[in-house]
Amino acid sequence: MQVNVAALVAYLVATFFVCGIPFGKIIARAKGVDIQRVGSGNIGTTNVAREIGKGAAVLTLLFDAGKGALATGLAGAFFPQWVTGGVACDPTGADAWCVGLVMMAAVCGHIFSPFLGFHGGKGIAVGVGSLLGFAWPVGLIELGIFIAIAYLTKRVSAGSITVAGIVGLVLALFYGPNLPQDLIVEAAGLVVVWAHRSNIRKLARGEEKPFSFHKKGDPVAPDDPSVGAGK
Template identity: 35%
Template structure:
């Protein structure tokens, strides 16, 4: 019974730590440091890499890329450590996925910035580096191919999000992992959240008004 309560405690701690870490928005911090302005007041209004790149250029965007990516990495590492040393179980994937979900939630709905954040793509990439590099290769390949063909970053992001749970399940089964279906369901939750945050982009894609690479979105 004591072990169960320690596992519950590790879940709660992993969720809280990952959410708070995810709530630290690199795009907002960088835009205020470099331009004394809030990135959410420009372009698409999204506090993410693409909007920073279009608005402030490559330098600030590179910092955002590293910051958001590392949030995902650190969140999963913390989740894994909490499950191992607080929960007392080798729940590597489960602890990591719980932390991953809350890191993306924190990025999308940040506590520190009025619950208005980014779309979670870079954070998701960061968590996948730790959780499953093979899945990341599939997702990254999907993203690159779609963007190269369409020149539309949001389309590549949505395509990658759609592929994510299927890649997680397929690779999990091929590698004979212990919980491939549970991992796929947790990956699906992240995918749904990412796709939901791209709903405005999807509407523009359907009306052929989504800007391509090199184009600035009109305010």
Template identity: 35%
Template sequence: MPKILLLVLMGYAIGSIPFAILASCLFRLPDPRSYGSGNPGATNVLRTGNKAAALFTLAGDAAKGWFAVWLVQRFGADVTTAALAGLAAFLGHVYSLFLRFRGGKGVATALGVLAGLQPTLALATAGIWLVVAFVSRYSSLAALTAAAGAPFLALLLGLPREVVFVIGAMSVLLFWRHRVNIRQLLNGTEPKFRRARPQPEPPADQA
């Protein structure tokens, strides 16, 4: 049990790394918490118009989810412990240790966790996101649909029930983090894909 706890805490620390802040420093951009949705995530960084910074953020957020799962497996952990470490990394992104327990919405990090657990699952989930995003032009709706489908895809792929439960928990948390977006989708006020400059009043959007 102490070893499992240590591995899970390690996953949380990895997930807490704020790549949006690092990207903003590297590309000399404003702090992403000061404009747009206020979320330190790739979509908000994209509001600056700097695609390279947004891509760096997206890749980093996904990579830390994958790395947390991969690393604990290298320590000899079983797939359930790896899934817990991945969930911890997701929580680290959402409630970052380095940002006073605030963070982004966790979509990229969740996808990275799925990639670490089962690459086919990650590809299928990303496929759902792409199709819904292309058809609807709503990033948040795409994320919510993919999150809803991930546990069922995990079941179809034969992942252990404990792992499916962890993925389900991550999906529930994603829905919670998108509660404002859900309200806006229902009200018809959710913004579609667009590139915007930093602005003081945020529409709550995918990050």
């Protein structure tokens, strides 16, 4: 397989910028709230849910997961023509590492959004969306694990950290080992884990808040000293 490096790099750069679009901030702004200045200051679904409500949170989740699914889904469909010289892209193929790089670009674009001074969300929605766009059975397995852990612990971060930390292993167990792809996807998962480092500290100290939705009439106010610092 001969990879068209220029086409691959161009696609990765485009993915980084598209997945850097901060939909959580845009949706919150439409509701009159600067999501980076309330709650945890994060632009992701959990903070939007806590500070604005269900509707805005659902939209944030759909858009964040959707941009990841779009990035890898289009890569899987078009890379044979543009990048891999006619070799079909699938999670068991020799070219699968190329789509793994797309997942990495999607996650990094969201976490290090170029539109927010290279600050952003924590990457779990876009990461699971990326899996659904390319290896949907693994995406569904990861989603199921996430829901189970988040439900049992009442902490979204616990589910997020777990599924991000084991994503390469789950991919390898389901499709069989494909080392280049598995390592790249696991690296993307570890970037997500790194983005949750403050949550890990809070979980270890028993200070992580349980998940909740904002209720109409509740005040919207900062509750974290790092609000406004992009954390």
